[in-house]
Amino acid sequence: MNKLILGRYFPGESVLHYMDPRAKLLAGFIFIFIVFLASNWQTLALLTSFTFFVMCLSGVSFKVYLRGVRPLIWLILFTVFLQVLFRSGGTVYFDWGPITISHNGIINGVYIFFRFVLIIFFTTVITLTTKPIELTDGIYFLLSPLEKLKVPVDEIALMLSISLRFIPNLLDETQKVMDAQRARGTEFGEGSLLKQMKTLVPIFLPLYESSLNRAEDMANVMEVRGYQSGLTRSNFRRLTWHTKDTLALVTMALLTLGLLLLQ
Amino acid sequence: MAMQVKLSGVKADYQLGPIRSPLVLNGVDLTLSSGSLTAVVGHTGAGKSSLLKMLNGLLLPTEGEVQVGDATIKPNHSKKALKEIRKKVGMVFQFPESQLFAETVEKDISFGPLNFGFSRDEVLKRAYEAAMQVGIDPEGGMMEKSPFTLSGGQKRRVAIAGILAMDPDILVLDEPGAGLDPAGKKEILTLIQSWHKTRNLTTILVTHDMEDVVRYADNVVVMEKGKVVMHDTVYNVFADVEKLAEWHLDLPDARRLQLKIEHETGKQLPGVCLTPEELADALIEVGLV
């Protein structure tokens, strides 16, 4: 659990940390689309150097990014493997029944590998430099047109922000209950699978119970402070769009143009 | 059987999620003699909880060692050997009712002793003894109830019984009275004190409440910034008013009022008054009333 870097915030002072979350989210979406434009060496080189540049801007060490890729490496290699084995065309290096390793297969595998890693790096840059609550605000804003379709975007955003707020508490509590049961002689991660499953009961039941109590408390608190569902609420948290955010989106547009030209 | 606890040069870090707190314990040397009841005080973040966790291997030292009876906890201690130590050290966490999970009170109290490999009969006997000790009448149908249906105070008792039933030689408690009303708190602490005496345990009690220190402990450990800065009898610790102020620690009501009276009237009272009785006697002795 501690190893997963994707989706974690690293406090910092970089230019990216101070960007509007909406700009970062939009840039992220654009990036995911234009990654598929990288279909030759030139485009791939352009995209890789761009990603490298953005990672430098974030001020977070490269080790952190590499750690972010590590848990996903098997998934990536598996996809690459399938590409290499089942894609045909060009010189054939190996042929056995339905399995062929061809020139095009290998090339494609390399592309897939790079696309994957670039997407992970780029999205990691966003989550590392944006507080979860800012991401929620950004998503809320970008989704707010959906309110016209009667999607309760406001309530979803509130729900998300409250969940984010309580993650540290939940982690704390899990640690506490685990310690308490350890002190009563439970050994985690020992013995057969069945035995290990059994050790989870004394953790999950207390956590479930305390979460219920917490939810009840919270519902009371929210009600007393005037919250009703379906209410039109104003928003205290402000998002401010700066020139640098516009610049970022212009850069993304130029990048797209460059990729199209080089293709 | 009582046991001695000894920490020598203990240092420790603490990691939760991505946050790492460096040196929550920064060179702790401490010997708790067999059969003592020691109160550990210090403000939030001084290292009290880490000290408790150290005593049963929930937190391992990065340097130094912890001796619990004849066992020693060292950095990189093996998991297997920790279980032996946990068997000897009973640990009551703050708000221990949050560890209850079993279908019945009996099963919950039995959980610890069963994990430590005692026979069913032995466990049952201990569970009933422990329940009696905390004031839960095993004959009254309480043992078959779900712990989740009990009142807050009863839950607390069941959770404590779950630790006592392990029959530990060392008992470690983190604020066992927190959140209870004065009567409930007094009852819990009194029963812990009596168990400590009859079983001849070595007991460590973390508390914020100086009245508890005066009423139940025989000596005090003061923690500050991950270190033990004072370890003395209750009387001597509360005699040193300047030091306590320096560490932002409270005084027991009697001692605080004693100083106020001495300041306002200009008369010295004899000795260090820790209880209202001592203060009343002192006031009469110097003829202020």
Add this chain to the structure above:
Amino acid sequence: MGTPILQVENLSFQYDKRTAHTLSNVSFTAQQGEWLGIVGNNGSGKSTLAKLLVGLLQPEEGQIHINGMKVNQENIWKVRSKIGLVFQNPDNQFIGTTVEDDVAFGLENLNMPYEDMKARVDEALSLVGMTDFRYYDPSNLSGGQKQRVAIAGILALKPSILILDEAFVMLDPKSRRELLATLKKLKQDENITIISITHDMNEAVDADRIIVLKAGKIVNSGTPSEVFHEEQELEPPFAEQLRRLLQERNAKVPPEFMTEQELVRWLCK
């Protein structure tokens, strides 16, 4: 004395028809700017009373008026803008991700424009002395600071009554003293009505008037000195304990309740 700001008449409540009443026939009033302490042990019905006052529970019998408004389903939201409740657990009542977000929560619910919210949040934070912490998230605050933020969240709504339901229980002594000081200041400067529900007598002694609840009934009420004089069962504040001990030892102390100040002053004579 004008019309009371809070009027409770013949209030009864039970959670379950098969069990005894949690509250039976409870009546009392509170005046604007008064500090009313409601004391009793666990299970005396204190918290149920708090929930009834803010309309989280509906009484079986009896009625509650706040500012002359009856608490019922129709005007419950109006009532809630006049009355705020601080709960026991500091963590569970922190809704926002930062201090200022949390204070703004109630204002957002009123759909208040940003500029007005900002002014109210600034004012409320300064009243509880938390202005410097406005961008903090709850994990960096002590229990007492969280409770003060909760109070600010209520003050931002400009209520007439502030209820505290065992709001001190989970705090360490230092946090307790800070919170108590904040409340005293609020009462003095803002003329807010405070209803403090507690089992801590050292806290109750600061009240103007005390109501003693026992098994769902009011068994006594009056000034702290009257109540502690009559109710020998309640564990009295420390100074009173000392006075009683002196009396037992045949020392010549005044026969009635004394606060710490009074006792020290008397000893100086």
